[in-house]
Amino acid sequence: MKLSFSIIIPVYNRPNEIDxxxxxxxxxxxxxDFEVIMIEDGSTQKSDTIVDTYKKQLNLKYFFKENSGAGASRNFGMQNSSGNYFIILDSDVLVPSQYLFEVKKALEHNFTDAFGGPDAAHKSFTALQKAINYAMTSVLTTGGIRGKKQAVGKFQPRSFNFGLSQTAFTKTDGFSDLKIGEDIDLTFRLWQNGFETQLIEKAFVYHKRRSSLQQFFKQTFAFxxxxxxxxxxxPGSAKPTYWFPSLFIIGIALSIVIAVFGLHQFLYFYGCYFLLIFLDSLYQNKNICVSFLSMFTSFTQFLGYGLGFLQSWVFNKK
Structure with missing residues (x-):
């Protein structure tokens, strides 16, 4: 199959990122050739003037629609595209120059109807953004499931860097109305319909993520x-590993209570773990500020995800 790419970008109130x-x-x-489809999802801070400055450099289509959420906007973009393979990106990413080349090469070597790619931190990112990227991608914090081939079996693409064939979109109807986890939901439906997914390791993007610990907490809580x-x-998709962040946070709370009675061994364990995160981040980022912040972003990730999981589990059990 001759590949023709349509890049789908939903945006909501982020004109600077779009630029x-x-x-x-x-x-x-x-x-x-490739086309770029921009879908303005009911923004009050529109990106139309910025988009206009790139229309001579890119095959670019711009749509404005009422707010309906990212999933519905992605579907709208795919419905109004001319390519036979869609590449879905979040508005807060930067795309390395070799990205499309690597996607095309990988799909020609091993075609699948869907793929995902990793994310990384660009050198221009703030120290906090780099620390958040570490927390989301490190083997010590997530097991490397977001972009290490040796850490994954059947890969679940994420919507910030998601490829989908026109055939698979037509069969599955694309993203559902879920506001959180809509990319994982689509992956399950792809598998149910016999489509395969893959990780293309070299097709990474630079992902800015959140700009504060409070925003990062809210995001991971929602996850x-x-x-x-x-x-x-x-049913049947649940794994014991999904409980790890919740158990981690419960363990810290119990360790603090136990330490009040003079037993500090468990707190020492957590102290050693965060020291290991500090050293690993220092080795990877070569920046002591980033490695120091990585301890806080890793804790924030565990706290947000763990509490969000527990709250949702309790209410979904009823």
């Missing part, structure tokens, strides 16, 4: 809250 993303797309080392709902919707 950076579109600029990165103008720098692709890619000799084939945790979404997982029991997906487990209920897809």
């Amino acid at each position: 950076e993303l579109l600029e990165s797309l103008t720098k692709q080392d890619f000799t084939h 945790g809250a979404g997982r029991p709902k997906l487990n209920k919707r897809y």
